[in-house]
Amino acid sequence: MLKLENISYKVDNRVIINDLNLKIEKGDTIAIIGPSGSGKSTLLRLISNLISPTQGELYLNGKAYNQINPERLRMDISYLLQESDLFDRTIGENLAFPSIARGDKFDRKKAKSLLKAVGLGHYHFNTRVERLSGGERQRITIARQLMYTPKMLLLDEATSALDTENSENIERIIFKLAEEGISVLWITHSNNQSMRHFKKRIRLVDGKIEKEEHLR
Template identity: 65%
Template structure:
């Protein structure tokens, strides 16, 4: 589905990603490990078309990224940054943003269901975001990202601010979607999380794919 073919990314004579070839299949869950500064987040920026490789190609269903409309690609491959900001003043304004970007009607019923799924069902859509904790804000960004289900979901430390209970609750929800065909690629520094539920594990070191291990 999503393929990287001998992808490199170099800037200012420095190689950040070095000749990586990988494939993400529908309904596949992949954890990504590696030391800080190893190129994991840059790899995700390449996979989400926020950066273009300086060498190699990235394709979705066999079509090179450069041949796909950027807005269409953004809907198919969704990237949740580790430090994703909230918008506006209320929870509802945040969950409405994906519909606004698509010029679509805001599905308030789905928004309320997603709030329950991420453990925030006690909040209303008009709740102000300024009083939310870091963990609650992180869960709002996850719900916002899933107002529309992409083909590939890229998560960069998406549960880093959560306690064990909420972290496992979010994992359960995400992997329910994987069972329905969503492909998830998830950067994590949590060794236990990196093997729980996942089909594969990629280890990125110094911009290279050091290992690709099948877990199931």
């Protein structure tokens, strides 16, 4: 599905990703671990096409990134940042944004279902997001990201602001999607989290894959 071939990324004289090769198949679930500054977030930014490699090529279903419409890539590869990225408006306006961006009708039924799934079903669409806690805002961000089902979901410490119960609830939602064929790459600093559910665990050090484990 996705192939990274001899990917490097440099800023000035600093090498952040160093000649990295990786294949990700449909339905793969991969935990990405490693020390701070090892290039984990940069790797996801490259895969999501937010930045371009200074060397090497990325391919999605055999087609090079530069041959794919960027809008199409953004729909196929969804990137969930570590910090919640909400508009300071209502929950409903945030959940409706993906449909507005696509020119589609807002699926209120799905939005309500996702709100309930992330444990926020007691809130209304007209609730202002500034009333929410940091963890609740992050769960709204996750629900918004899942309004449309991508081919690949990239998560950067997506549950770091959540308590154990809500974190595990989000994991259940994400890995249910993986069972349906979505590929998942998840940066985590939690050793326990990296050992749950995932098929593989990759340790990144100095922009290189130091170790790749098959967990199941």
